[in-house]
Amino acid sequence: MLKKLLLIISLLGFAQSYGQSCPLLTSPQNGDINVAVDATITWGDVTGVTGYIISIGTTNGGTDIINQRNVGSSTSFTPPVGLPENTQIYVTISLFFLNQPNIACPSESFQTEDVTTPPDCTVISNIVDGEVDVSVFTNILWNYASRATDYDIIIGTAPGLGDIANTNVTSLNFNPPGELPASTLIYVQVIPANGNGTAPNCPEISFTTGALATLPGCTSLISPSNGAINVPLTPLIEWQEVPGATGYRVTIGTGPSETNILDNTSFSTTSTFVIDFEPNRTFFITIVPYNSAGEAIGCSQESFSTLLGCGPYFDPVTGELVTLNPDLTFESVFAFCENEGALELTAPPGAEGYRWYSINNLGTETLLVEGDAITISQNGAYRLETYNTVSQSGNTLECPTLFDFEVVSSEIATINNLRIIDTALGLQIIVEASGNGDYEYAIDDINGPYQDSNTFNAVTPGTHTLYVRDKNGCGIAEETFMQDLTVEGFPKFFTPNGDSTNDFWQFVQPVSGDRIVLNSIRIYDRYGKFIKEITQDSQGWDGNYNGQPLPTGGYWFKAIDDTQREIQGFFTLKR
Known part of the structure; x- marks a missing residue:
């Protein structure tokens, strides 16, 4: 079954529904102020979109900072050289589809902070301090330094000499003029700067160049071609052979800076299979030839998109969002x-x-x-x-x-016992049931209402039927609470003072109704301490414990009849 939800009728219709279809900035948000110049820009995800293209500028819709950068399916982007300080920044997100033109969403903006301190130092990223056999054609690359607007770079054959280069750049790389001297110890220092000064005490590194050789050139994709769509999920990646190259380093990721598919993996041939790409995704690939002189310089990144897969994806013919998965429901x-x-x-x-x-x-x-x-x-x-x-x-x-x-x-419940407790508000009935099921309880009506609690309060004396229903439909158990087992017959008080009147507390058989047979009568003090067990045919309790008279106060009892039904109640000892 195809699940089709109307997305747009035309590009005009889409443009009229920006509020629902275009992502909003989540950090920084539209209208924020004092935003850090090294902030990462994030936005909400949009269902059915293959990827996103971001532009950043100093005017509405401007591209003077970042011009149409494809970030794949990522919903975040960190400007590689930061943002200008104390500036209104405009961000434009464009939606990238495989089979229709890109759609630019309205710009949102925020104000960056006023930077008042020099930047931090940076780290040279492509050369390790003390490295040897470095290609004479090597460029110097470094990481962005927070709050930096430009960089002083000093390259020389002695510490701080600068006889090879001593200049200022605004990028994150520097290509020395000509090749570096072969088999020579080279010193490099990169010092970030801004309008408040330069970063203090930045380290200088050194490396030794290798023998003079010729670097290979760059290559390009043969299959899939750059920008291709509907690429199979297990494609053969093939590229042009480069004269003089002894190998190729391949990086593939789901974003321009991602390496989650291949991470600078070396190949001696000009092709490789990649197993099980995700459908409906854009992948970014960089191939860098190398030989004993080093790696090719300035090789560009290429991209391709896999087949549409199961969706959801936009169908430009029908103007609908299509999902090929079954649209069904099923109980949990x-x-x-x-x-x-x-x-x-x-x-x-x-x-x-x-x-x-x-x-x-x-x-x-x-x-x-x-x-x-x-x-x-x-x-x-x-x-x-x-x-x-x-x-x-x-x-x-x-x-x-x-x-x-x-x-x-599940199974129908078994009612093991009915506990009846006499309270000031009436009888409390507790239903004790067992079984492999999920049960609910009702009183006097098999149709309910049912409750999850097994306790019923303020029940009037009389005949009642308790119901226990399995929630999974496996049946209803029932037990009738008979009139014969109530607090009737249990005195409310007694006075063990030796005057031969009410000197003992004992159950008295009610005149009406069937005969009640009690298996046990147990007596407790108000703290729950067991005092005495008496039988139905005994004289009863005399108010003593271990031969000593107990004080005036409240006591309670629990009686169990010959059907294992239970009743509890209270009485008073008076002296």
Whole structure:
């Protein structure tokens, strides 16, 4: 099934819906002030967009700082040489699609800080201090120094001499005039500067050049060509052979500065396969030939985009956002009743294919069956994979939608006991139930309302039926709370003072109703300390503990009848 959501009817329609379709700056935000000159610019992601192009300038829509820089699918960009201080900066994000013209979003702006301190020192990035056999054609490269606007570079054959070069540049690299002297110890110092002065005490490094040789030239892509789209997901990357080159260093990433596919990997041939590129992505590739003299200088970066894949992507013909994955819904929890056999599940219709997996505790999946139905007899974690297929550039691609779900078993509850406690507001009934299920409780009506709590408060004396329902539909257990087991028959007080009236506390059989048979009557003080257990046919409790009279106060009892039903209540000892 194709999931199609109207995105735009035309470019004009898209332009009219900027508020929903164009990303907004997230850091710095539109209108921010005192923004650091070395800030990283970030923005929100837009569904269905292949990549982003950023321009930065000092006027609305301007490009005088950064001109149309493609950043791939990344939603952040750090200006390589920072931003000018105390300046209104305008950022324009353009949306890059594979099969339609780029769409420029409205510019947003912020004000940079007023820098009042000199910059920090930098680090030379392409040469290590003490390195030997450095090519005489080597350029000097360094990292951006925070708050720097320009750099003093001193190159010489002695510390601080500057006999090779002593100049100021605004870039992050310097190409010495001519080649460096061969087999010579060279000293280099790069000093960042701004309007407040130069960075103090910046280190000087030295290296030794190699013998004079000829550097190779740069190469270019043959396949896929620079700017190609709909490239297969496992392409053969092939480039032009360069005379005099003994090898090639290849870097591929999902952004201009990324190396997450290949990181400066060396090849002795002019081609390589790369396995399983992501679909619907732009990839950036730099190939640098090298030989014993060093690496080629100034080789440019090229790019290509993979086939559209499953989407979502923009279809310029229909003006819609297309997703090829099945658009389905599926429950996350299923239960089966242990007394009713296994669970039979059927996948929702609308996909070309289905696979069912079990998932173990380590998250590893095991294929159980292919097809739209499955029978499950064990609890656990499972996964349903639904998929459609699509043919693109000679390849068949599966577009899946995954549903993780849990299977639990359940059963009708067993009511083990009804605990009845006499309170000032009426009876409190606590239903004690057991079983392999998720239960809810109701009183006097099998249709509810049901509650998660197993306790019912302020129940009037009388006959009541308690219901325990399995939430997974495996049945309802019930137990009737009979009139015969209430606080009736248990005295509210007694006075053990030897006057032969109410000297003992004991259960008195009610006149009406069936005979009550009690297996035990246990007495506790108000702190829950056990005092005495009496039987139904005994004289009762005399108010003493270990032969000593207990003081006036409140005590409570718990009685259990011959059906294991329980009642609790309170009484008073008076002296």
